[in-house]
Amino acid sequence: MAQERKPKRQRFSLGGPSGDTSFEDYLTGTHKTISSDEEEEFDQENQEPEEEFHEDEEEEEEFDDEEEEQDDHDLENQHASALKTTTNTTTTNNIQDTINKIHISQNLITNSSAKNINFLIQIHLVLPTAKVPVTRLLHLPSTLLFEQFSSAIQLAFDWQGDHLWKFDLQTSPQITTTTTIPKDIFPHPRYKVTDIKDMMGLHNLGSNDLRKDLDSKKIRLMDIWGKHQVSQVRKLDVFYTYDCYGDAWYHRIKFLGVAEEGLKPVDLGVEVEDKQQSIWCFGGSGAARPEDMGDEEEQERWEEKNDTVEWDIGWVNAGLSEVDVVWLPGR
Known part of the structure; x- marks a missing residue:
């Protein structure tokens, strides 16, 4: 820090040789003649403090450098913020584009064009501690509404239908080999579409997001898994949650493929009472x-006291025969 400088004595020429005077003497009109030694002493006393100025310049340079560094830092933050905004915008656009593809199928593809097309679907009840997987394999019309699909799942897993349910569609997360439970067996809001x-x-009233949520009474299985649909939709992970605000039973849904045309339950060794039913179970476990x-903990205690293997496929198919396959008006 530069030292405070004292006010200098002023030198004025009053018409005489080597005339020096202070400002006060100048105002009063008095002056005296000084020797050369006194003049030299005067000059030394009033010499400019170059080093102090030099220190001031260094401080100013350091301050300028700090300002430049701060400016660079602010610029980096602006770039990072812009990149983040761009990434978020891109993600939002991708989600909306995927939803739009589903709406296009819903509005343009008619039931009559797919009335003989059926899908094979696996539903896996997610129980990480279960010793025996609980799954059901279903044969379903491609024109089936998700509203009816929910009823079929509840009948296949013996749910009573008293609780809130929904289907989650999401992008596939990156699977790591270090996790004991794969990330893709549970729905996650981070990947939600x-x-x-x-x-x-x-x-559901009051909790709907009209920009994103889809109506189960209007969306069909073919709007997600139909061959006409783009891969970004067909490859979405699909989950069914029963009792959303209670026990939250998660079901992982896997599209196995399109059934061979004319496939009957008997072709897969399954007997059903209603020979005309289009929704039927052809396998599973648990x-x-x-x-x-x-x-x-309660699930584990139940598993210790009960048979976790046996289930009745005939009883399941009797229940599935009661699901009404509703065709939308104008389709």
Whole structure:
């Protein structure tokens, strides 16, 4: 820090040789003649403090450097913020584009063009502690509404239908080999694209996102897995959640493919009473779980006391025969 400088004595020429005077003497009109030694002393006393100025310049340079560094830092933050905004915007655009593709299928592809097309679907009840996987394999019309698909799942897993449900559609997360439970067996809001649910259900009123949520009474299986659909839609992970605000039973849904035309239950060794039913179960494993069971500890206690293997495919198909396959007006 530069030292404070004292006010200098002023030198004025009053017409005499080597005339020096202070400012006060100048005002009073008095002056004196000084020797050369006194003049030299005067000059030294009033010499400019070059080093002090030099220090001031260094401080100014340091301050300028700090300002430049701060400016660079602010610029980097602006670039990072812009990149983040661009990334978020891109993600949002991709989600909306995917939803638009589903709407296009819903509005343009008619049921009559796919009335003989059926899908094979696997539903896996996610129970990380279960010793026996609980799954059901279903044969379903491609024109089936997700509203009816929900009913089929509840019948296949012996759910009573008393709780809130929804389908989650999401992009596939990156799977790491270090996790004991794969990330893709549970729905995750980070990867969410849209929900399919009963938009007019009393339990959903007020919680719908009209920009993203899809109506289960209007969206068909073919709008997601139809051959006409783009891969970004067909490859979405699909989950079904039963009792969303309670036990939250998660079901992982896997599209196995299109059934061979004219495929009958008997062709897969399955007997059904209603020979005309288009929704039927052709396989699976594991016993259904009782509703409102609770946490994992209660599930483990139930598994210790009950048969977790046996289930009745005939009983499941009897229930599935009651699902009404509703065709939308104008389709």
